[in-house]
Amino acid sequence: MENVMFSLEGFNFSEVQDKLSSTDNGFESMRGGNIGKQFNSYGTEDWGGSGAIDSLYSGYGFYQDVSSSEEIIFSKYPRLEPQPEPRQQSYSDFGLFDHLGFDIASPPIQTCLEEISKLGEIPTEIQDVVQPKKDKQFPFSLASLELLKNYGSGIKRLNGDRRIEPSTETALTKMSSRKLSAEEIMRIAGERFIRSSSQAVEDVVSMLGNPFNLSFSGLSDEEIRDVELAEFLLASAEKVGDQQYERATRFLNQCDYLSSNKGNPVQRVVYYFSEALREKIDRETGRICIKELGKKQPFDVDLAMMSANPTTLACHEAIPFSQVLQFTGIQAIVENVAEAKRIHVIDLGIRNGVQWTVLMQSLASRCGCPIELLKITAVGTAAKHLLEETGKNLESFAQSVNLPFSYNTVMVSDMLDLKEDLFEINPEEKVVVYALFTLRSMISVPNRLENIMRVVRNINPCMMVVTEVDANHNSPVFVNRFIEALFYFSAYFDCLDACMKRDDPHRMVTESMFFGDGIRDIVAAEGKERKTRHVKLDVWRAFFTRYGMEEIELSMVSLYQANLVVKKFPCESSCTIELNGKSLLVGWKGTPIHSLSVWKFI
Template sequence: MASGFSGGYSDFSISGSMNTRSVNDPRRPYMSNLAGMDSDVSSQMFNRRPEPTGKRSLSEFQQHFQQQQQLALYLRNVKQRASYQQNASPISPLSPPVDFYGHSQSPDISSLSSNSAYRIPIFQQLRQHQQQQQQRQQHQHVNNMILSAKPEAPAEKNMMHRLQELEKALLDDDEDQNDVVAATSVVTNSEWSDTIQRLIGTDHTTVSPSPASSSSSCSSPSIICAKQSLTEAATAISEGKLDIANEILTRVSKVSNKQGTAEERLMAYMCSALKTRLNQTENPQDLYGKDHMASIQMLYEVSPCFKLGFMAANLAILEALPDDENNVNLHVIDFDIGQAGQYIHLLHALAAKRTANRVIALKITTFLDYATDLKAVGDGLKVLASKVGVNLSFRVMNLNINDLNIGSFGLEVGEILAVNFAFRLYKLPDESVSTENLRDELLRRVKNLSPKVVTLVEQEMNANTASFVARVNETCGYYGALFESLDATVPRNKPERVKIEEGLSRKMSNSVACEGRDRVERCEVLGKWRARMRMAGFEEKRLSQKLGESLRVKLNSGTRVNPGFTIKEEAGGISFGWMGRTLTVASAWR
């Protein structure tokens, strides 16, 4: 919906504090007592002579296991990210022995040791033949210690299984689909000891692994485990295992909270969305109600990522205006004007270009929307236009897409035509839904109008033709970042915040709970929009550097600037995001 914000041209500020608890922060370093480890410590671990194998006390086993765990995490910390993504799983004291000369005793790790990215100082220090042999002995000692456990004792076997689960929880990366962020859990000595005791104990509350997958394991009711469980629930739903999916969602709901942190709120709404799909109770009409429209308007007003997207569209329209003409007649066709917040900013910007010898007129054409009182919207814009000295004409049409042509709009000679698509096209069905393909059909008909500029603003989210499970993961990642950004702009105790997130929950539910024509939320990424625009005959219109600088000034104009919000110019468009995750993208076409 192409609406934005209330207030004037200079009424843009951002308040709030940065949410430093985000696991999606790409700058988050590995911080713990391991930060002080150096080669001497690692050498001491490797040079320690193995003790005779045999039964050990629990405290000795914990101490030994802790040392191995710290070493594994330290080695993992110095590895380059790109190499990790292409090779085997993290080094673990429970993994097969590996030497760092380039030889491996496991075919799964052979490619890892040959990668030049791993030749870093710590490995150069281990090239001595004696250290190689000591390392092999150390691994062999760990294996012997594990084998020495009594296999027939259920308690010891259970303990070892839980230790392996803990190892996986500590070492496995939690990555989103864009492969942008890696978050690793690091524990202190006391935390490690406490965790071991809880694992060995018989009374503990966890989010249990899904019955549908034996590879998952969670040692605590953490958000990471809850996100993994949501994926498993989606997989169970896609495979028709509804009882298993319902059981998983019941457990996830215990660690979610609509009044909690951003992660807890996300889990609550995602869990509700998947339950809606299970029960088949989703109503697509919820996206067209007045309550939903009002909540989305609030989002446009408080979220810099959406607000700046509207501003970028306005600035692209202004760049299309001639500088040497005394009479400027601008005609903007907007297919979803909403509350017209975007045009409050545009009217102020046009007024700034007006001079004593220069007359600027603005004509806005929009389309009937039963959820919005467009007459009241038009009247409000006319009052503002008269105050700032801009001649405004406001018209509402009721046309079918197939009836759109030059004659239907009554275009006049000398008019500069601009078409604005701000959060509109993603609601139209494409070829995956119907052979009519209204999404591409509208673009072709707009191209026939020969506009001077077409502005496109969309959510950067791959949720159109993606599979159900992939769509669940994408929805979880996108709205997780959006929820975190709201923490930095709207106090949690404000009623507006609750209404905004209720609106977002309806969008999430429609994206994952509906299929076919009932799924209105069909967002795509800029790459796919670029392909559609080019197939319709449009060419990219590069946004000027001045436009990007102007938006950065707006972003930083608040009294409490939050560095979590980002602006980036790329591939002919300009993106707005939170902590490295792009949320909206604006682009211009001709």
């Protein structure tokens, strides 16, 4: 490489994240009040004829200048309102993913034990439970224990619920007054599974005949069944990790019998993870050839999100995460371009582009510094017709709010071909780069990620807004990925259950296609075949720092904006808004789901 700054050498996404805790300590929690006027939307009749804008962005309060008109806009400064009550609480080889071991089998469970042990010593009292004999080790259980401990500490939850302490019956009794979440069920099952390590549980019969040393005191009949179902899933994963596929299949048969893609969140989660484990067994035993899998047309999440289809719109309206991230990110942009008359947004993954109607509304209503031009450039490698359709919709909306606007597309066959001279950059423009769930898709192809960062560096934008999945799903160790993904999707499925009816067809599609495919990829695939590779915020921090970038602190206005959006949802007490350093984590009952961070070059 000519410039060391752009070298990926020495940076290891998978290694860094395996050394990080599954949760982030020291979050600052905050809660906003419902202030401001209602957001008015325009041009809905031109947005695909669906009225999508009105359904997505109506009914939110925003900060505005005192001199502004009735239409609500974002502002650099908040109005003087009563303070809300606080809530109670070439990195060239990249080091890389799977250590470039793309052609080898999944690492043995012993490797997991070695990796996990680096996190710290296991307390003596726990060692006595999970490893009663010095000559007998239980790698899967120890690994599970460390990850479970991470999930059980270090998070401040905004809804005031007590953190679960699965090792004590007292905690179970305290929780008996409310329904346990899917994530809590998984943690109880994990603790029971850990305690079972001292018992030679080899099959379903012996598992049922040897109850573990943790009573079900305080749990409902349904919760007891869910815990037992989760235990079968953990037992099957252990056997898969040990390559004991026949025994794993016995446990999976029990999972299939008890789980359902139409049941409660635990049953649904187990249903999809059980499917993924079966596919992993088929892959590793040769029942499914990798070439045969390659012939199947995979479900492309990013492509599906490029059109305002009914499922994505329904989820956007019912689930708070997307709107919280979009409104908060746009607020950060508005503050950083407050004095600019010409603004150029480079969107690395524009999807349906609805988020930019919020920025247009703000800029069109801006007082004192009228906008001369808003330019949006969408970058893509496929589906040019969808990008062009998005442009037409945005142009129509811009006209409806009388905003000077231009839209361009930069199409490349491969992100390796992206160059800064493809963008029409005007020296008078203030450039913003926007990456919404874009960079994660290139973790498995680091040379493309490297090229994007080189181009962004040469453009030198005033800011780069990055939204990503905040999860550790990139470990080269199977058991680590399995446990991390199990807790993450348990929290997300619990959110879906709170926000949508169980028989909602859009929920079914979301779980089976958007999430089900991702679960199978995380669990069943290894090496270069594994495309779904999420990493946590601290990993992205280390990555961006290598490129000479520094984190921009989100303002209190942006954070308050996030809380205003959350308060519009019936499930607002369960959606957590937490500061992590200078960035934002949006989660469900304390489990991080997405991150929003803003960056600039030093």
